[in-house]
Amino acid sequence: MKVLITGSRGQLGKALLCCHPREINVIGMGRDDLDITDEASVRERVRAERPDVIINAAAYTAVDRAEREPDLATGVNAKGVGHLADQAAEIGCRLIQISTDFVFDGQRSVPYPPDAVPAPLGVYGQSKLEGERIALGSLGTSATIVRTAWLYASKGKNFVNTMLRLLSERDQVSVVSDQISAPTWTLGLARAIWGIVERPTISGIQHWTDLGVASWYDFAVAIMEEAVAAGRLEYPADVIPISTAEYPTDAQRPAFSVLDTRAFRDLLGVGGEHWRVNLRRMLGGEPDA
Numbered sequence: 578m579k580v581l582i583t584g585s586r587g588q589l590g591k592a593l594l595c596c597h598p599r600e601i602n603v604i605g606m607g608r609d610d611l612d613i614t615d616e617a618s619v620r621e622r623v624r625a626e627r628p629d630v631i632i633n634a635a636a637y638t639a640v641d642r643a644e645r646e647p648d649l650a651t652g653v654n655a656k657g658v659g660h661l662a663d664q665a666a667e668i669g670c671r672l673i674q675i676s677t678d679f680v681f682d683g684q685r686s687v688p689y690p691p692d693a694v695p696a697p698l699g700v701y702g703q704s705k706l707e708g709e710r711i712a713l714g715s716l717g718t719s720a721t722i723v724r725t726a727w728l729y730a731s732k733g734k735n736f737v738n739t740m741l742r743l744l745s746e747r748d749q750v751s752v753v754s755d756q757i758s759a760p761t762w763t764l765g766l767a768r769a770i771w772g773i774v775e776r777p778t779i780s781g782i783q784h785w786t787d788l789g790v791a792s793w794y795d796f797a798v799a800i801m802e803e804a805v806a807a808g809r810l811e812y813p814a815d816v817i818p819i820s821t822a823e824y825p826t827d828a829q830r831p832a833f834s835v836l837d838t839r840a841f842r843d844l845l846g847v848g849g850e851h852w853r854v855n856l857r858r859m860l861g862g863e864p865d866a
Contacts, residue, residue: 578600578601578602578629578630578774579601579602579603579604579626579627579628579629579630580597580601580602580603580604580628580629580630580631580632580774581604581606581622581623581626581628581630581631581632582594582603582604582605582606582631582632582634583606583611583613583631583632583633583634583635583661584606584607584608584633584634584635584636585605585606585607585610585634586605586607586608587607587634587635587636587733588728588729588730588732588733588735588763588866589634589675589728589730589763589766589767590605590607590634590635591730591732591733591763591865591866592730592763592764592766592767592865592866593605593632593634593767593770593771594866595764595767595864595865595866596764596767596768596771597771598771598774598775601771601774604626604628606622608635610622611635613633613635613653613657613658613660613661614652614653614656614657614660615660616660619657619660619661619663619664620660620663620664623661623664623665623667623668624664624667624668627668627670628670629670629671630670630671630672630673630774631661631665631670631671631672631673632673632675632770632774633657633658633661633672633673633674633675634675635653635657636653636654636675636705637649637650637652637653637654637701637704638701639701640679640699640701640826640828640830641826641827641828642827643699643700643701643704643828644699644700644827644828645827647700647704650700650701650704651700651703651704651707653704654701654704654705654707654708655704655705655707655708655711657708658674658707658708658711658712659708659711659715661712662711662712662715662716662720663715665715665716665719665720666715666716666719669719670719671716671719671720671721671777672712672716672719672720672721673720673721673723673770673773673774674708674709674712674720674721674722674723675723675725675770676705676706676708676709676722676723676724676725677701677702677705677724677725677726678724678725678726678727678758678786678831678834678835678836679697679698679699679701679702679705679830679831679834680695680696680697680702680705680706680709680724681693681695681696681697681702681831681834682696682697682698682831683698683756683830683831683832683833683834684696684831684832684833685833686833687835688835688836688837688838689784689834689835689836689837690784690837690840691724691781691782691783691784691837691840691841692782698828698829698830698831699828699829699830700828701828709722709782713781713782717780718780718781719780720780720781721773721779721780721781721783722781722782722783723766723769723770723773723783723784723785724782724783724784724785724836725761725766725784725785725786725836726758726759726760726761726786726834726835726836727758727759727760727761727786727796728761728762728763728766729760729761729762729763729856729859730762730763730764730859730865730866731859731864731865731866732866736760736793736796736797736800737800737856737859737860740752740796740797740800740801741800741804741809741810744800744801744804744810744814745810745811747814748814748815749814749815749816749817750797750814750815750816750817751816751817751818751819751823751824752793752794752796752797752816752817752818752819753792753793753794753818753819753820753821753823753824754792754793754794754795754818754819754820755792755820755821755832756792756793756821756830756831756832756833756834757790757791757792757832757833757834757835758786758790758791758831758833758834758835758836759786759787759788759789759790759791759835759836759852760786760787760791760796760852760855760856761785761786761787761852761855762787762852762855762856762858762859762865763865764855764859764863764865765785765787765849765850765855766785766786767865769785769841769845769847772845772847776844776845779844779845783840783841783844784836784837784838784840784841785836785838785841786835786836786838786852787849787850787851787852787855788838788849788850788851788852789851789852789853790835791852792818794816794818794819796852797816798816799853799856800856800860801813801814801816803853803856803857803860804860806857807857807860807861807862809860
């Protein structure tokens, strides 16, 4: 089996390359190798490689900047997906498209199942939702959408690394406490995605995050405590909870975007790990890239 991974130099792409089954022939392509917004380039590369599965880990993820660059966000997250879906349909391969909890408005107080009605609050969520619909509309059961949330890895731009830097520089850090979801380690998500690759019957919309829930404040406190325990920080700092209103951003974010992952876990036959367990593993040095 041959699998083509787009966005292979991002944090999820690196995790996918790190843990891929050895019997699978994997081709990783970063943006310099394949710009999914370039329809001709997508056509050329996909037809040349003729993969059995495409995993699209390429994405525009700058949530606030998307409000100022809607065409660019849509070009990557929707039109780019369309280019991949068209070529997947042409050669008869599957597409695994990575999506986000930001397709929801956060008005629920219980986890969102895969069939919950989306209602994105901003450009980023809307562009990802458009990508979902394009993939499913073009490929039907040959497309699988994997929604996830609050991704982090040992390297790259993410909340964990930002907090590690701030906690090492300051005695006090303020963090929003009224936005709730589930922190998710890229390595766990990558393994779930490989589970889809190995199970052709899994299609449609699936949800995957680490187990448990947290606010950004809870997450930041855990990062501090686990980093001190692992020797990554010399001493603890004060983490101060604040409201979303006290930390205005260009994009509105869902207050509660916990995803119901039970159906997908049942399909994979796995129980998963609590987010704090995976955070401890990552900070302890387990490789994810």
